[in-house]
Amino acid sequence: MSTKIKEAWLGPGRKDGEIKPIQPKDDALHIDMKKKGTREWWYFDARLDNGYTVVGFFRAKHERTGKTGVEITIYKPNGEKIQKVIDYLHSDFIASQDFPDVQIGKNYIKVDYSNKELPNYEIFLDEGEYGLHLKYTALVHGWKPGNGHIEFGKSNYFGWCIALPRADVEGTIKVDNQTMQVKGIGYHDHNWLNFNFALIIDYWYWGRIYSDNFTVIFAYIKCNKRMDNYPIQVLMLAKNENVILSTGEYELIQENFEYNEKAGNKYPKVLKFNINNQHEFILEVQEIIDADNLLYELGPITRFLAKNLLKLRPGYFRLNSDFTLKIKYDGKSYLEKGSTLHEMVITK
Structure with missing residues (x-):
């Protein structure tokens, strides 16, 4: 905490x-x-x-x-x-x-x-x-x-x-x-x-999963030293039209990091979410839809200072991943698969 x-x-x-x-x-x-x-x-x-x-x-x-x-x-x-x-x-x-x-x-x-x-x-x-x-x-x-x-x-x-x-x-x-x-x-x-969010955030993930029976929305916001390196975790699970879970209590595992030259940063090719050993979903990146170095959004002077003085390397990824969703709900177990889009933003 x-x-x-x-x-x-x-x-x-x-x-x-x-x-x-x-x-x-x-x-x-x-x-x-x-x-x-x-x-x-x-x-x-x-x-x-x-x-x-x-x-x-x-x-x-x-x-x-x-x-x-x-x-x-x-x-x-x-x-x-x-x-x-x-x-x-x-x-x-x-x-x-x-x-x-x-x-x-x-x-x-x-x-x-x-x-x-x-x-x-x-x-x-x-x-x-x-x-x-x-x-x-x-x-x-x-x-x-x-x-x-x-x-x-x-x-x-x-x-x-x-x-x-x-x-x-x-x-x-x-x-x-x-x-x-x-x-x-x-x-x-x-x-x-x-x-300015970038002052306290190192990076964040955001995405969603749409399967036949379920909808998942998630965010993982990793704060920097100013905020004690605290991870803000947010997740929603819905069955059909009804939201059945609203929580920040999950475990996230990030695996198989790979460097992308265009974004100037690494991204994990696998994300694994475990929610109280009851629900689990895995994202496996198949394709980079978009990758950007966010320094280029800044003006030339600000960009020079951010890169050379502050040593910032902000980057953005929009990723297409295959997902596997395992849900236990109302006495039943569900296994559903598909593909989805999700994002990673690096501010440090």
Whole structure:
């Protein structure tokens, strides 16, 4: 344990004995846009039946630069990556503090709560030759770990709400000015904080598993010496639409590290999660979908200082892995397999 970190769990221990449903306000705007150092963003992705994978960001304030804007990333079936990051003025950003209604320029997020537990989201992103106009229909109840709010030190915080752990996706995407109808499966979450995450974090893993009967969302955030090298562990398990486990009590084993020159970092080719000897899942990396050296997001002077004075080597991986999921629930044992995407971010 670390006395410098107050985790979000409702208890007992590092878990939620009672899993409380999220509210519309959880996915609304949280930060004061005028306060220095605050950051907030809404993230959406979808794996589509035509072989494309798409990612969309709506940023009140960018997690690293603090700029307002949107991002469209499209991975073509042939592996080509298209990424468009568009900056806007803070004055171009409008959002509700009561429910997820967000507008940045002509781009928007809208929600239909006709079914409050399984809502429908609509996102629209259109920037030049590229765009996403997608409707997300929830398949799993929204979730947040505990109260969704982790405290670091006396005044720093990090919030996380997973409004759509798993959703059917349908709509259109625009690629090279060509519009195509698409269907697939998707995810949406939302983060906000009031400090530079890189100051206290060495690295983190984030991902999910979609099998026939279960949905898993996980995060492993390894803090640095400033926070006693403490690991923040978060995991959700759902059976069909219902969340049945919300916990930070698991064991993680990382194996078979391999160096990637593009990202300038190593990544584990195998991740093994064990939850109280009751549930287990294994991720075995088959392919690097994306790898980046995050120093190149910085300006030239900041990049020089980060690399040569602070000795930082920040990197990013988006990985495609085969998974094996072993679950014991309600007197039954399940063994399910498939493939999934997950990420690793290194900040040190």
